[in-house]
Every structure is written in structure tokens, then in C-alpha cells.
Amino acid sequence: MSRVRVLVGTRKGAFILTADGQREQWEVSGPHFAGWEIYHVKGSPVNPDRIYASQNTGWFGQMMERSDDGGKTWEAVGNEFKYEGVPGTHKWYDGTQHPWEFKRIWHVEPSLTDPDTAYAGAEDAALFKTVDGGRTWQEFPSLRNVKGDLWQPGAGGMCVHTIVLDPKNTDRIFIAISAAGVFRSDDGGQTWKPVNQGLKSPWELPDPDAQVGHCVHRIGLHPSRPEVLFMQKHWDVMRSDNAGESWTEVSGDLPSDFGFPVQVHAHEPETIYVVPIKSDSEHFPPDAKLRVYRSRTGGNEWEALTKGLPQKDCYVNVLRDAMAVDSLEPCGVYFGTTGGQVYASAQSGDTWSPIVRDLPAVLSVEVQTLP
């Protein structure tokens, strides 16, 4: 029988939640790396027992750990994330130029074909790659050349927080940066172009044709149709049907189009999920009701999914990497909150129940579907 393994990164450690295919009875292990901020934990799709975890503290900086037995034991691997050459400067909050400074790894994306290869998204924004299982990391410096002097940190920092690998074209990589936008490489990361046409950020970017500077929160795709992208932007939910060449808004009838994660159903490429948040200054659900919104039409028409979720006095947030889907039937959907709950739905979102309620603030949720 299939199993699922949910990898949870929190402000104070990582947790691993496991269940059989029914997804009703859960075992919780952790905290792994107790006390460390775990921005992201993700397993290799080629070898699910190989898992990478990005850990960080303000005291001791960035570490990267790797497990080769499904999270039972871990080994510290390489933590040297060195910008190639002179990294230069980017725009600072006050409009002046500010030097690039490494702070942390937000996201680790294992290769779809090789367990020793993985990508890491950094703050200050950069993309790194390992081909030796995380022991050494090399930057793709050409990314910073794409108008990097105009990139500016969002409130959370100037980070590569999303890395999406095209399953049909191994040379194609999408990344997203707050607050610079989406960038695409068609040659394995050697060169990059901004793909932000159609995004509108009138308050921050009066120029409607601005190629960079957009505060993209998350992008996602369905593996069967990688040219179709969905995006949760700072404000607006967007879609692109041409690999990011142009974007159209699909916020439709959402109660708020601000939010962080966006996810695509494992078996229905036009079914997507977002979690509306009231605003950029009030990071909690509208009307204090925690609602996942699902569109079965690729956007514009949305339904609230509320069964099992708190519908009063709820003031948690769901961060950009804190939502994932499994590939069982029916599709399981999972998300974690800044209040420490991890909710799961084994019915594509129709009903929800908490796996755990009292973890530290959840930064990331990933799911592995195991044989």
C-alpha cells in the first residue's frame, strides 16, 4: 500500500509526518535539528530516501543537511554558498545601491533525474547547484546580470524562494524572486530572461512595462503541461499559458487576491489551490476564517473549502512554501500555518483535519508519495 511522508520545516526544527495511503493515522517524528530555523526540506523524486534540509540560525548561519534513509539519520554536507566573482549591488529599501550579502537558503529543489543534483535558492537572490549530493555548491552568476541592480528586497528579504524544474525539458528552469519577479532559463541555468509581462504592480512599479521588480510569491505547474504556470503574486493570482511569456489575472471572485502559496492538483491540471490572506499589512485570513480556495477552471471561478478548518477567530498565515499535494487518488492536499498547525485533506480539499496542531511556526511543507 502506498504511503505518504510529509516534510515540515519550522522556525525551530523539522518534523516528519508519515501515514499510509488512507492518510488518517499519522506518526510524527522530530524535532530534527531542534532549535534551527528550517526553511525547507525536500526529497529527491529519483530516490525518495534522499532528503535535503536547509537549516539556519542568526547565530551560526547556514547549514545544509542530507539524509539517505528517509529522514532517520542526517549528515551535514556543504554550506559554502559563495557568489561567483564580485556580486555587485542591488537596490536597497531607500533606493540606494546595496552590496549583495549571503544570508540563507530558502528553497532546495532536487533534480528530477539525478539524486546527487539539486538546486538551492538563496537570499540575497542567487541560484546554486550541487552535483555531488550537496557537498559543494556553485552559483549561476548570470542570473544576477538580469537587471540585478534593479532588484529590491521585499519585506521578507531578497530571495530566490521558488525553483520549478520543467519535467519535459531538462534545460528549462523557472525561478521566482521577491521582489524581482519570475526568470526562466532554457539552457540549464547558463542564461536567464525575465518573464513578467502582464504582471501589474502599480504602487511599487508605476511603469506598466517594468521587466523586473514584481513581488512574486510563488509559482507552480502541473507536470503534464509545464508551459502552463500559475502564480500567487503579492496581490493577484495569475496564469501563463506560454511558459511565462505573458500573464493574465485569474483572481476572479476570491475574497482577497493577496496570499503566498499556489498549488496544482496532482491529477487535474486545471484545478488549483490558494489561501487568501487579507492584505500585505494584515497577514491573516479575511474575516478570521481559514479558507483554502479551489478553482477547477484554472482560475477566475473559485470555491471556498472550509470543512474542518477554523471559521472564526483565526489569525494565522500560510507561507509560500507551506502547501503541497501528494499524488495518491484522491489527491491529498497539505498546508502548514504560522500557528503551528499542519492540515491535511485526503479528498482534494473537500474536508480537512489537522495532523498536528502545536508545532513551531511552519515555514515549509513538502509531501513524498511512497510506494
Added chain:
Amino acid sequence: MIRVTLPYHLRALVRVDGEVRLTLDGRATLGSVLDALEQDYPVLRGAIRDRLTLQRRPFVRFYACREDLSHESPDTVLPAAVIEGLEPFLIVGAMAGG
């Protein structure tokens, strides 16, 4: 033999429960102890001081024999009691973060 006490997070990182013990070839200075520590535990490179500049990370402190050595030069010779193994060299995470 130099005894080094690591903070909790770094003990967990190097999988050590108690003190770390180092053998130095030359003079026992602040810098040479950190060099030896990073030699024996490469995962600590970058965690205590910057990899390139070797500057102490902002929220890391060094103590020995009730003295704060955090702002001392890397060439500072450690107290005799530390060199003789009677007292540990302490690496401490600063009180920070509220």
C-alpha cells in the same frame, strides 16, 4: 590539549555531547584554536567566523577563565589555564533575538 565547549546548536551539528578536545602544534592563540577546531570539524567553517575574512560572526562570543575574549585579536594567546587543559575555551551564542 585544549578543551573547547561549543554551544548547543553546534554540538548538535557536529554530533558531540560534551567538550571537544584539540591538540595544537604551535602557540595556542584565539585564531589557532579556531583553525584547529575547523580542521577537525569542517562543518563548523562559516558557523563561528566568516569563511573569507575570518571575522567572528556577530552573535558569537568567546570566553575563557571568566574573561570575554570576543574582541581580542586572533593572535591573542589563550590563558595558561586553558592551554594546560584546566579550563575550557568557551564558544557561546550571544543573547540575542528577544
